[in-house]
Amino acid sequence: xxxxxxxxxxxxxSAENHITVLQAATEAGVKIPxxxxxxxxxxxxACRLCLVEVKGTAKLLPACTTRVYEGMEVATxxxxxxxxxxxxxxxxxxxxxxxxxxxxxNGHCELQTLAYSLGxxxxxxxxxxxxxxxxATHRLFGMxxxxxxxxxxxxxACWHIEGxxxxxxxxxxxxxxxxxxxNEPWGNSETCTACxxxxxxxxxxxxxxxxxxxxEMQHDRSKLEFIVNAREKKQWSV
Amino acid sequence: xxxxxxxxPVTRIEGHAKISVFxxxxxxxxxxxxxxxxxxxxxxxxxxxxxxxxxxxxxRICGICPVSHLLAxxxxxxxxxxxxxxxxxDKLRRLMNLGQLVQSHALSFFHLSAPDFLLGWDxxxxxxxxxxxxxxxxxxxxAGIRLRQFGQEIIEVLGARKIHPAWAVPGGVRSPLSKEGxxxxxxxxxxxxxxxxxxxxxxxRVLSTHQHEVQLYGNFPxxxxxxxxxxxxxxxxxxxxRFMDSSGSIIADQIAPKDYLSVIGxxxxxxxxxxxxxxxPLGSTDGVYRVGPLARLNICTHMGVSQADAELKxxxxxxxGAVTSSFLYHYARLIEILASLEWIxxxxxxxxxxxxxxxxxxxxxxxxxxxxxxxxxxxxFHDYTVDRNGLLQKVNLIVATGQNNLAMNRTVAQIAQHxxxxxxxxxxxLNRIEHGIRCYDPCLSCSTHAAGRMALLVRMIAPDGRVxxxxxxx
Numbered sequence: 015x016x017x018x019x020x021x022x023x024x025x026x027x028s029a030e031n032h033i034t035v036l037q038a039a040t041e042a043g044v045k046i047p048x049x050x051x052x053x054x055x056x057x058x059x060a061c062r063l064c065l066v067e068v069k070g071t072a073k074l075l076p077a078c079t080t081r082v083y084e085g086m087e088v089a090t091x092x093x094x095x096x097x098x099x100x101x102x103x104x105x106x107x108x109x110x111x112x113x114x115x116x117x118x119x120n121g122h123c124e125l126q127t128l129a130y131s132l133g134x135x136x137x138x139x140x141x142x143x144x145x146x147x148x149x150a151t152h153r154l155f156g157m158x159x160x161x162x163x164x165x166x167x168x169x170x171a172c173w174h175i176e177g178x179x180x181x182x183x184x185x186x187x188x189x190x191x192x193x194x195x196x197n198e199p200w201g202n203s204e205t206c207t208a209c210x211x212x213x214x215x216x217x218x219x220x221x222x223x224x225x226x227x228x229x230e231m232q233h234d235r236s237k238l239e240f241i242v243n244a245r246e247k248k249q250w251s252v
Numbered sequence: 253x254x255x256x257x258x259x260x261p262v263t264r265i266e267g268h269a270k271i272s273v274f275x276x277x278x279x280x281x282x283x284x285x286x287x288x289x290x291x292x293x294x295x296x297x298x299x300x301x302x303x304x305x306x307x308x309x310x311x312r313i314c315g316i317c318p319v320s321h322l323l324a325x326x327x328x329x330x331x332x333x334x335x336x337x338x339x340x341x342d343k344l345r346r347l348m349n350l351g352q353l354v355q356s357h358a359l360s361f362f363h364l365s366a367p368d369f370l371l372g373w374d375x376x377x378x379x380x381x382x383x384x385x386x387x388x389x390x391x392x393x394x395a396g397i398r399l400r401q402f403g404q405e406i407i408e409v410l411g412a413r414k415i416h417p418a419w420a421v422p423g424g425v426r427s428p429l430s431k432e433g434x435x436x437x438x439x440x441x442x443x444x445x446x447x448x449x450x451x452x453x454x455x456x457r458v459l460s461t462h463q464h465e466v467q468l469y470g471n472f473p474x475x476x477x478x479x480x481x482x483x484x485x486x487x488x489x490x491x492x493x494r495f496m497d498s499s500g501s502i503i504a505d506q507i508a509p510k511d512y513l514s515v516i517g518x519x520x521x522x523x524x525x526x527x528x529x530x531x532x533p534l535g536s537t538d539g540v541y542r543v544g545p546l547a548r549l550n551i552c553t554h555m556g557v558s559q560a561d562a563e564l565k566x567x568x569x570x571x572x573g574a575v576t577s578s579f580l581y582h583y584a585r586l587i588e589i590l591a592s593l594e595w596i597x598x599x600x601x602x603x604x605x606x607x608x609x610x611x612x613x614x615x616x617x618x619x620x621x622x623x624x625x626x627x628x629x630x631x632x633f634h635d636y637t638v639d640r641n642g643l644l645q646k647v648n649l650i651v652a653t654g655q656n657n658l659a660m661n662r663t664v665a666q667i668a669q670h671x672x673x674x675x676x677x678x679x680x681x682l683n684r685i686e687h688g689i690r691c692y693d694p695c696l697s698c699s700t701h702a703a704g705r706m707a708l709l710v711r712m713i714a715p716d717g718r719v720x721x722x723x724x725x726x
Contacts, residue, residue, distance in 0.1 A: 115308075115312065115416070116305060116308045116309045116312065118305065147300060148300060148301065148302060148643055150302055150641035150642055150643050151641055156302060201641075224302075224304075224642075225302075225304050225422075225613075226304065227304050227305065227307060227308055227418060227421045227422075227426075228305065228307070228308030228418035229308075229418055
């Protein structure tokens with residue numbers, strides 16, 4: 015496998031062919047903020063938090079879906095990137111109803127953590143305050159669309175780790191929503207195995223264990239990584 | 253020509269309320285209305301939320317007594333789950349509520365009300381506040397602030413934060429009392445007792461020179477309502493409802509909080525977002541009742557702790573039957589602090605509080621749940637109706653300030669009747685009306701007086717809407 019030589023933030027590194035800028039940066043110890051990226055499933059470039067500057071390209075590119083190439087020059091941190099990342103975060107907060115203080119994931123939320131780390135102390139855009147509901151029909155889990163950022167981690171975990179294919183995305187634009195089967199109440203789903211991988215994958219309080227109270231929901235991502243690693247490395251072969 | 257005087261506090265913090273005083277053709281005050289003009293909408297926007305989130309959402313109603321909403325909400329959740337919570341959880345919730353009573357009552361007495369009667373009713377408004385108290389009575393002010401801090405520490409020791417702890421949950425509580433926490437509270441208790449004793453002695457001296465205020469500040473017959481224990485003892489978190497009239501006769505007793513609608517009606521007042529509850533069998537005119545410390549001490553026979561019981565006996569001597577002067581809310585508040593401290597001391601030696609058996613688990617077993625708890629200001633009800641998945645369909649919150657609304661109207665009218673001199677709005681009248689409201693310790697007082705002075709817009713309005721006289725103080 016041919017290696018590519020590129021620079022990230024001025025440091026020359028060597029990366030395997032066909033890996034993404036995000037992977038290369040992670041291997042080189044450079045942290046790029048992400049939300050929709052989830053170890054173990056493919057990337058979709060949905061959240062736009064991992065945007066980077068690539069020399070020779072005017073557009074900002076998502077690190078999670080951009081492949082490395084020979085001689086590539088990547089900048090992961092600049093005034094322009096910080097501005098766009100913060101704007102993206104503010105738009106995410108403005109789009110639905112994210113009220114950290116009373117959220118089940120308060121203190122354990124990737125969206126909240128990013129907002130803190132990027133210095134987002136207020137939202138400059140008008141809140142959309144849409145009327146989204148809560149699907150509490152499942153006996154174990156709840157889905158609060160108010161807190162969903164449409165990262166589709168749950169969909170990818172459901173299809174590609176569990177293989178159940180229960181979760182999907184319906185609608186377009188701001189009216190997009192995560193659905194169960196053909197938009198059935200979650201509790202009525204015949205395909206859901208109640209494995210909870212979608213809940214583990216969720217970066218916010220959108221998916222939670224039923225009965226969770228404020229700050230109680232902690233998503234355990236390590237189980238997903240454990241399963242994916244075991245499968246890919248044939249640890250379960252007999 | 254009949255006139256209406258409007259006192260509209262346009263505070264520098266947040267607009268909360270205004271007061272209208274109605275004057276008849278002869279220039280005499282005929283009535284008063286206390287309006288809360290700020291719309292919160294909690295009952296509406298909580299619809300659709302899981303009931304399990306309510307103990308996290310409803311405490312955000314207020315930063316002064318969030319614990320009261322936390323506990324009432326958790327209790328409503330217990331009722332939806334239809335569980336008996338572990339004994340330890342009940343005792344721990346009680347301990348937190350005692351801390352809440354101490355901190356809120358200390359705030360009301362030292363920070364908000366004491367400046368009025370220690371610095372003088374007509375002392376400059378700019379100094380008649382806790383900072384003026386610090387300047388003139390430094391030791392007392394410091395001790396009062398420390399007493400409030402003691403109550404806050406109890407809340408923090410249990411719930412990990414002083415304000416808005418997400419600690420009580422449907423089915424119980426999240427964590428027990430720690431040994432270190434217990435020792436911290438124990439070490440602080442002697443100072444808290446000493447401060448409370450000082451305040452009681454001080455207030456008794458105030459009483460000896462303020463008989464005029466005792467007679468005038470909301471001294472009228474009304475009903476009194478609150479929770480009492482099965483044996484008629486003082487309650488602050490469990491028990492059932494009791495109504496007493498001003499002669500001291502019990503007119504309704506041991507009514508389960510879930511049946512509150514059989515005894516409490518709610519009238520809606522024009523120009524106010526505050527509902528006006530009344531004792532249903534007697535209607536909205538005769539069914540005016542008061543809640544809070546004055547009511548709780550009136551309706552109970554004993555407090556179960558020696559020092560407070562001795563004070564309770566003295567308190568009851570101020571009434572023929574029930575104690576009817578709202579000025580004595582202050583005294584009742586101090587006695588409740590004393591009782592709370594004695595109960596806290598007793599709890600510290602209770603092994604149950606260190607138990608790990610803290611939380612019952614269950615699904616939705618009842619589609620309606622009512623939780624009641626005694627907030628510092630009075631009985632608080634949370635009434636939730638959920639669907640079979642636990643999402644809220646209907647929320648009804650009956651808060652203490654609302655239940656005192658009709659009594660506050662009468663208090664303002666009584667004070668205004670005495671101090672009003674024709675269409676002129678005098679400073680003396682304004683100061684005393686402020687304190688009349690402050691006796692009830694509604695949220696209005698904490699958002700205005702503590703910041704310096706109550707900003708007021710007072711208007712005398714003729715029936716045709718003309719403003720005859722206006723006084724603005726902001």
